[in-house]
Amino acid sequence: MTALDIKPPASGGGSAIWPPRLPSIAQVDLSHFLKILRRQRGLILGTVVLVTIATVIAVYQITPIFTAQATVMLETRKSKVVGIDAVLSGLTPDIATIRSELDVMRSRTLAGRAVDQLGLVNDPEFNSKLREDGIGAFLSAINPLNLLPADWRDAVAGGKTKEPASDEEKQSLTRARVIDAYLKQLGVINDGRSYIIRMTFDSSDAAKAARIVNKHADLYLVEQLEAKFEATRRATDWLNTRLDDLRGRVRESDRAVQQFRERNHLLEARGATVAAQQLSELNTQLTVERAERSQAEARLRRVQDLTRTPGGIETAAEVLASPLIQRLRE
Secondary structure (H helix, E strand, O other): OOOOOOOOOOOOOOOOOOOOOOOOHHHOOHHHHHHHHHHOHHHHHHHHHHHHHHHHHHHHHOOOOEEEEEEEEOOOOOOOEOOEOOOOOOOOOOHHHHHHHHHHHOOHHHHHHHHHHHOHHHOOOOOHHHHOOOHHHHHHHHOHHHHOOHHHHHHHOOOOOOOOOOHHHHHHHHHHHHHHHHHHHEEEEOOOOOOEEEEEEEEOOHHHHHHHHHHHHHHHHHHHHHHHHHHHHHHHHHHHHHHHHHHHHHHHHHHHHHHHHHHOOOOEEOOEEHHHHHHHHHHHHHHHHHHHHHHHHHHHHHHHHHHOOOOOHHHOHHHHOOHHHHHHHO
């Protein structure tokens, strides 16, 4: 009987105490533990190997993550350009506007521009298909679903997956997945107490994270300027259209006025109407006729005075200057 084989006292009585006292550590037989270890050595070694493999895989998967940050302040002061107040006015400082700008910064459109300009479709960090030659291939190989037939995998996935038919569809699907990965690593934060918006981006490369977050902020600012310029262009086009309409109306009004003048003989010549010119000419002729009449009346009165005087008619200046009187005298 070993040191651990403890039996209760016999039922026949006696002075034995139950439960008995446990043996001390010094009294434990180590050979019993060694026997247990020898019997379970396969399980213990297997557990150690599995834990080691799992640890190696986890350590291999863990990569350092760097976070880059860019800060953007919303402009609340209104900028008046070319007199169009409502076109280039600044943002209104309210919560709804700030939330709208946050949604714009997180939009897929802006993320898509950044992905295209930075060429992230060819970056293995965002395009998972480019990582198939590394740990991704290993994980894909040990994935139990890949061991099943294609029909079974489709059934497990909830239906047959539609494969892209053309290269354009494949590129579009890849680009959409890259944008999804991009948005997962992008953060846009506002504390709700200021107009400062912080953009953050996580990446395994510090320089890449800084380059991406700066590019994202630049694209947002450029988009704001493009929106303002587009609004200005639309307003200018509308004003030009309105001016053309008003010019047409002015031409129609001038044409109607000209037709009215022609119907009523109110044509203009040298800045005045024909009737006004005719009236002016008649006034001039009337003035000349009145002057000639006055002169004739004056001569008549003088002749009458001379006829009352004997020999006076012959001394009249008109008589002396007359060629007929001179020839008669000769």
